[in-house]
Amino acid sequence: MEKLYLAWQDPYNRNWWPIGMLTYAHDDDYRFFYTKGAEKLKEMGVFEPFGGMKDLDVVYESKHLFPLFRNRLMSVSRPEYDRYLGWLGSAVNEKNPLTMLAMTEGIRGTDTLEVFRCPNKNTKGKYEVVFLSHGVSYLTKSSIERINNLQKGDQLYLIFDMQNMYDDTAMALRTDDPVEIVGYCPR
Numbered sequence: 122m123e124k125l126y127l128a129w130q131d132p133y134n135r136n137w138w139p140i141g142m143l144t145y146a147h148d149d150d151y152r153f154f155y156t157k158g159a160e161k162l163k164e165m166g167v168f169e170p171f172g173g174m175k176d177l178d179v180v181y182e183s184k185h186l187f188p189l190f191r192n193r194l195m196s197v198s199r200p201e202y203d204r205y206l207g208w209l210g211s212a213v214n215e216k217n218p219l220t221m222l223a224m225t226e227g228i229r230g231t232d233t234l235e236v237f238r239c240p241n242k243n244t245k246g247k248y249e250v251v252f253l254s255h256g257v258s259y260l261t262k263s264s265i266e267r268i269n270n271l272q273k274g275d276q277l278y279l280i281f282d283m284q285n286m287y288d289d290t291a292m293a294l295r296t297d298d299p300v301e302i303v304g305y306c307p308r
Contacts, residue, residue, distance in 0.1 A: 123219045126156075130233035131167055137308045138162055143190060143236070145219050153187055154180045186218050193227035193236065194218055224251065226307065237307065254294055254304025267301040279306065 127141040140159035144152045155170065155177045162168030163177065171189055174181050181187070195205055209224055227236035243249040257268065277294045282305070285291040292306040 123217075124239055125219055125223055125236050126239060127153075128235045128237060129159075129162070129168060130235075131162075132233060133167070137235070138168075140168065143187070143219070143222075145217075149184055151183045151186055152180055153189075190218070190222060190227065190236070193225070193229060193234075194221055224253070226253065235307070252307050255307050256305040257303075260302065260304070264301050264303055267296055267299070268303050271296070271303070277303065 123145045125143045126139045127143060128137045129140045130137050138158040138161075139156055140162065141153060141155045146152070153174065155174075159168060159170065160177055163170070170177060174187075174189075185191075195202055199205075209221075222236045223238040227234065237252075238250065240248045240250045254268075257265070260268075276297060278297065280293050280295055282291040282293040282302075283289070285293075288308070290308070293302045294304045294306065295302050
């Protein structure tokens with residue numbers, strides 16, 4: 122069974138909250154249910170459940186991917202679809218919409234939702250997460266040049282960005298030689 126979490130960003134304080142889980146069982150059943158994060162936010166009066174899925178205590182089931190998630194995938198009929206798949210690389214299985222959602226995070230410019238995979242242990246017993254680097258538009262010109270010169274297999278390091286005035290828990294990605302910040306981990 123594959124699982125993705127759905128996170129919601131509070132528009133006032135910009136904090137992210139896991140509010141739901143989407144699962145796909147290989148018997149072709151999609152399921153969505155709200156997590157305790159949604160319950161807490163609803164009690165606080167800052168979150169309203171989605172249309173068609175108003176009950177926080179129900180497991181919603183469907184043979185098809187729910188529109189809330191389907192609308193976060195690029196249509197196969199778009200002319201740039203093949204280029205998009207190439208850009209995403211081998212981490213994406215276009216036949217499986219959950220891998221596409223996990224890699225792209227289902228981000229849309231029109232709302233405050235993101236999808237993410239729960240970190241899992243790899244074959245070496247280490248936790249592994251695949252994601253697109255965030256915050257690239259805020260980086261310096263030299264950082265962008267360094268990104269453009271990254272090669273497959275280059276080592277990136279996680280560091281706390283303690284001087285980040287917008288997010289005191291920000292985790293930056295940096296290179297080694299030359300040392301350069303090349304983005305941020307998703308919150």
